[in-house]
Amino acid sequence: MEDILKVAAVAIVAAICAVVVKKNVQELGMVLALAAGVLILTFALGAIGSVRDVLDTLAETAGLEPAVLAPVIKTVGIAIITRVTAEVCRDAKESGIAAFVETAGAAAALFVALPLVQAVLNTVTGLL
Structure with a gap:
């Protein structure tokens, strides 16, 4: 709870x-926004680490191999980075970029998810 309050305070200021x-x-405003973004993401890293630990524990309990869970985590990371980068570009009035x-x-997420698709296909093939 207190982490999101810190994020909110930094974001508003x-x-x-x-x-x-x-x-x-205008350029200095962009630098300020990027610096605030880095600080906010630093706050989020603690939560991301905790989520990763819980997912690893759940995967171990369910008997899932790390090769199955890793693409999911990487895809979420790619989505977050893509979203933030695209919004920064839009803020700089570069919607084409x-x-x-x-x-x-999207291409990177698809590429990272291919091992997961292959694992599902192997499982389905094994059941037939």
Whole structure:
């Protein structure tokens, strides 16, 4: 709970500062927004680590191999990075680049998920 309060406080202060700074120096406003984003993601890393530990425990309990769970975690990571990067590009008024980032993110997620698709196919084939 307190982590999200820190995130909210940093986000609100950074947004207000960025709006004020962008009126005079737009590039500096972008740098401020990126710095705030890095700080906010740093707060989120603790939660992400905890989620990863719980998922590993659940996978071990269910008897899943790490090769099955790893693509899911990587795909979520790719989705988060893609979303943040695309929004930063849009904030910089570069929506074309944002579209390319989203396309590349989708391709990367699909590539990372291929071992999971192969594992499901092998399981289904083994049942037949």
